[in-house]
Amino acid sequence: xxxxxxxxxxxxxxGLPTASTFATHGFDVVxxxxxxxxxxxxxxxxxxxxxxxxxxxxxxxxxxxxxxVATQPxxxxxxxxxxxxxxxxxxxRADMRAVISAAQAITPHLQKGNLVVLESTSPPRxxxxxxxxxxxxxxxxxxxxxxxxxxxxxxxxxxxxxxxxENARVVGGVTPECAQAGYDLYxxxxxxxxxxxxxxxxxxxxxxxxxxxxxxxxxxxxFSRLADRFGVDVWEAISLANLHPRxxxxxxxxxxxxxxxxxxxxxxxxxxxxxxHLIRTAREVNDAQPEFVVNLVERSLGSLAGKKIxxxxxxxxxxxxxxxxxxxxxxxxxxxxxxxxxxxxxxxAPNAELADVNSVPTLEEALVGANAVLLLVxxxxxxxxxxxKVAASMPGRVAVDTVNSWDVNAxxxxxxxxxxxxxxx
Numbered sequence: 001x002x003x004x005x006x007x008x009x010x011x012x013x014x015g016l017p018t019a020s021t022f023a024t025h026g027f028d029v030v031x032x033x034x035x036x037x038x039x040x041x042x043x044x045x046x047x048x049x050x051x052x053x054x055x056x057x058x059x060x061x062x063x064x065x066x067x068x069v070a071t072q073p074x075x076x077x078x079x080x081x082x083x084x085x086x087x088x089x090x091x092x093r094a095d096m097r098a099v100i101s102a103a104q105a106i107t108p109h110l111q112k113g114n115l116v117v118l119e120s121t122s123p124p125r126x127x128x129x130x131x132x133x134x135x136x137x138x139x140x141x142x143x144x145x146x147x148x149x150x151x152x153x154x155x156x157x158x159x160x161x162x163x164x165x166e167n168a169r170v171v172g173g174v175t176p177e178c179a180q181a182g183y184d185l186y187x188x189x190x191x192x193x194x195x196x197x198x199x200x201x202x203x204x205x206x207x208x209x210x211x212x213x214x215x216x217x218x219x220x221x222x223f224s225r226l227a228d229r230f231g232v233d234v235w236e237a238i239s240l241a242n243l244h245p246r247x248x249x250x251x252x253x254x255x256x257x258x259x260x261x262x263x264x265x266x267x268x269x270x271x272x273x274x275x276x277h278l279i280r281t282a283r284e285v286n287d288a289q290p291e292f293v294v295n296l297v298e299r300s301l302g303s304l305a306g307k308k309i310x311x312x313x314x315x316x317x318x319x320x321x322x323x324x325x326x327x328x329x330x331x332x333x334x335x336x337x338x339x340x341x342x343x344x345x346x347x348x349a350p351n352a353e354l355a356d357v358n359s360v361p362t363l364e365e366a367l368v369g370a371n372a373v374l375l376l377v378x379x380x381x382x383x384x385x386x387x388x389k390v391a392a393s394m395p396g397r398v399a400v401d402t403v404n405s406w407d408v409n410a411x412x413x414x415x416x417x418x419x420x421x422x423x424x425x
Contacts, residue, residue: 001184003115004028007076009102011038011069013049013259013322014119014153015082016058017160023061025189030076031069034101042069050321050348053161072105078115078185079106081131082153084259085120092266092283094123096130103134110138115147115181117171121206121260122150123267127199128174143175149182150199152206157258157320168192172202210264211279216250217261218282221289224252224422228296234422235404252422254376254402255289255327257316262286262325290330293376293421294338297400300419301372305339310370310394313377314346314359321348328376332357343370347381364393371396378403387414 004027008019011033019031033039041048042062047055061067073079083098099120106116116135118127127150132142142148150172155163169190173179179196186194197205220238227234238249256262265283269276298304316326323329323346332342333356344359345366346352352359360366367373373390375382383405391397391414399411402421411418419425 001181003077003185005076006030006078006080006185007032007073007106007109008080008082009033009073009105010081010083010098010120011042012082012084013051013157013160014155015080016042016049017051017054017164018080018082018119018153020054020057020061020067021161021164021189023064023067024057027066027188029061029067030074031067032071032073032105033069034071036071039069039071051160052158057161073109075109075111076114078117079109080117080119081106082119085122085263086259087263087266093270094267096122096126099126099130100134103131107135107138110135110140110146112140112145113147115149115178115185117148117182117185118150119153121152121210121264121267122203123271124203124207125200125271126150126203127172132174143173143178147173147178147181148199149173149178150202151182151186152202154206154209157317157322165189166192169194170197170202170205171195172197172199174199207264207267210261211268211282213250214256214261214265214286215278215282217252217256218285220250220252221255221292222285223249225292227422228424231424233420233424235420251404253289253327254293254331254421256286257324257326257328258322259324262316262327286327290327290334293331293400293402294334296402296419296421297335297340297372297374298338299425300398300400300417304335307340307371308369308396309335309340309342310366310373311335311342311344312363312366312373312375312382313379314344314352314354314357315348315377315379318378319348319380321346323349323352323354329354329357331374331376343368346377347379367393370394372398372400375399375401375403375405378405387411387416391415 006027006029009032011031019029023029081102083102086095171182224234265279269280314328343366350361387410397415399416399418
């Protein structure tokens with residue numbers, strides 16, 4: 001089955017790389033985003049997100065003439081929905097408004113023989129129970145008049161361009177023929193296996209992947225609290241436990257963030273609250289980890305009231321600019337609520353504008369006047385910091401490492417009292 005023109009709705013961390021990759025493989029692609037600023041940035045040759053290699057890929061796609069960007073969809077052979085699916089903070093329900101809007105925007109352009117693919121991470125049965133009824137308002141029937149499939153992205157920020165091509169991809173159709181249509185589309189550039197299944201199974205696969213990781217991180221974070229209680233170095237204990245051939249405990253940290261792992265498990269809880277007990281508990285453990293970090297900082301300083309703290313890192317993981325659902329941001333908020341004055345520095349987003357966060361553009365500015373320096377993200381640049389130079393830039397001598405990236409001896413030699421997450425003191 002041949003598709004020539006593709007319309008991609010959503011030009012974020014998944015939609016833009018996907019649209020650009022299809023364009024560089026000969027497809028006529030129109031990328032759509034409702035954010036006028038995003039569209040104008042791309043049209044002027046800029047980029048609104050950071051991902052290694054993405055700038056060159058986008059420029060190549062646009063210069064080839066195969067990629068255009070717009071604020072409204074237009075007729076195409078295939079449509080791809082790659083819009084955000086966050087959750088409502090109050091009750092953790094999935095916010096599907098962007099998916100609904102995207103499906104509604106496609107409907108007037110839908111024609112017989114078209115393919116629609118939902119890539120946005122969604123609760124089970126979203127494709128069948130939410131998307132199908134919207135698209136069928138066109139008068140066409142899913143699986144009969146047009147093809148409809150669900151195919152979740154399964155890529156790691158920082159490795160998106162490589163994994164988009166090399167990773168295995170699951171394509172779930174509302175009928176076997178729909179799955180085959182999705183297979184034909186992605187086979188244009190995917191080198192990994194493309195596995196066909198039904199739509200609801202594909203939805204569940206994506207949620208299972210991220211939920212499993214969330215549960216595994218939760219046990220590591222809980223181990224860090226237990227080690228603190230029992231006078232154990234959790235990092236040493238984990239390294240020793242992982243010598244067992246069937247054990248692989250992950251690294252603890254200040255919490256879990258990002259648009260996937262910290263969000264997706266709640267979709268299971270929403271869909272089946274009577275069954276998802278372990279999943280809910282893991283989410284609650286990880287969501288509470290920032291509070292544990294704040295308690296650690298308070299014990300290190302004796303009190304938080306009036307203290308000045310330099311917080312290093314706001315991204316949800318190392319060496320990316322993605323601040324979505326970041327536990328580091330939550331730590332900053334909690335520190336400020338407890339009376340501390342916090343200046344945060346995020347090297348991958350030095351001009352980040354966040355509500356109630358004093359984000360400064362340089363490390364030096366964050367350190368000026370600080371009583372303590374707090375490492376929240378294991379960015380490569382932070383791992384390599386010279387403790388002596390840090391000491392020369394701030395009056396305080398308290399350092400707190402939540403990701404086990406700083407050498408205790410080096411920091412203590414520079415005069416710091418270094419506290420590490422999961423190490424009793």
